[in-house]
Structure formats: structure tokens, C-alpha cells
Amino acid sequence: LTRQAQLKQALEQDELVVYYQPRVCGRTGELTSLEALARWRHPSCGVMQPDDFIPVAEETGLIIPLGEQVINKVCDQLVQWRAEGVPLVPVSVNVSARQINSGSVSAVIAAALERCGIAPDLIEVEITESATVGESVVASAELATLQTMGSRLYVDDFGTGYSSLSQLRRLDMHGIKVDRSFTAQLTDGPQDLALFRAIVSMAHAIDMQVVAEGVESAEQLALLQGLGCDEMQGYYISPPVPASDVLLMLQKRH
């Protein structure tokens, strides 16, 4: 079987699972959101990471049904957590350029929310910078629809692509998720710190929230707090975890 055929079968046989990585408030450290990250529970290879199957899904177009499954699994999960009686936090879903340009993402999200009785502000959408720069009519319309529905939009891996802040402002993005390479460089020297400070300052000037990704140490966390970074995510806070672990986190909050 080719990788493509295996992945197609995996989607049919429901082998995809969603892990969740916490995002916390920069000031209080409180849980603010969860990033949904797909995993493939392969019958013989064990749990496979996205790097091993997302590129194949992208090339073959299987990212469309895969994305639809992820969104529906996330909404089902929110229903389950709600049934446990814990206050919910939004879940942030990754959407690729190909998905957004398919023109079906907003309808897929709207249908899943409707099916599950979930409020639109419980789903956030992360799209990579490269998906925003094309100025594709379809992508812009999709983003506008999601925005109107009430789902917050974030630019993922910010700083690795070529989007301008004016473009992001026009697209009404709620915030940027600064690529983890910038976080990794924070402690390299004053200029690296200054670079991050400039990103925070520019984003805030146009009312965009800043999420730092890839926070791996207490030192990085403290520096980011000093820069006024709004939210943090990374292994130092928590790796992506299964849904059962999230329930414990949600319960601990109250």
C-alpha cells in the first residue's frame, strides 16, 4: 500500500486522534486555549507525528477530509468536556493553505458547531503566513466568513513567511503566533531580544494579540513576560497531551 492509500484507509478506519497543547496567559499563567494537533494511531507503527503524514495529506488532497475529521473530533471533544461540567476553553485548529483555498473550511466548521451545539468562539483557526500572503479571493472570503461567525483567527508560524502587518490587519486577524525560532533565539543576545520586542510592539500597535510558541525554559518565559507577550505555548508549559489529560487541567482550574 502506498502512503496515500494507507492514510486514506486510516481516515476511513478512524485511526486519527487529536492531542491538545495548552496555551496560557502571559500575566497569570492561566489556561487560555488548546491547540489541536493531529496524531495517527497506526496499527503497527504506533503513534505517528504530523510531520510523517501531514505532507502526504497536503500533496494528495487528503488534507481536506483529514481537516474535516479533526474539526469534528474537536467539537465532539468539547461536547464531552462540557458533559463533565467543567468550564471550557477555546480550541485552536490548524488550517493549511490548501484547506483554506478549498473554500469549504468555514462551512465545515459551521456545520460541526451546529451539530454539536458549540459556540463559534470556542473554535479558533490558525493559518500559516503563506496562506495569508497569496491574497487569494477564496481564502480572504473564508477568513471573513469565519471572522463574522465569531471564530478568532491567528497567523501561525509568524515571522517565517512574508506577510505584512498591514495585510494581517486587513484580514482582521485576532493575533499572531510567533514562530518558535524567535523564542529559541531570545537568550542569544540583546538584538534577538530587541527583535521579539519589536514584533510585540508592532502587533500591539494594530491591536493584535501575541502568542509566543516553543517556550522551553523558565528563562524564556520570564523574558517573554517582560516583553508583554500576551500568551505562551511550549514544552516548558506542557507538551501536546491526550484529551484525558486536558480534562484534569480543566477540572483543576475550579
Ligand code: G
Ligand atoms: O504536533 P506537531 O508539533 O508535530 O505538528 C507538526 C505540524 O503539523 C505543525 O505545523 C502543525 O501545524 C501541523 N498539524 C498538526 N495537526 C494538524 C491538523 O490537524 N491540520 C493541519 N493542517 N496541520 C496540522
Ligand code: G
Ligand atoms: O506549526 P505549528 O505551530 O502548528 O506546530 C506546532 C508544533 O510545534 C507541534 O508539532 C508541537 O509538537 C511543536 N511544539 C510545541 N511546543 C514546542 C516546543 O516548546 N518546542 C519545540 N521544539 N516544538 C514544540
Ligand code: MN
Ligand atoms: Mn499551529
Ligand code: NA
Ligand atoms: Na506555529
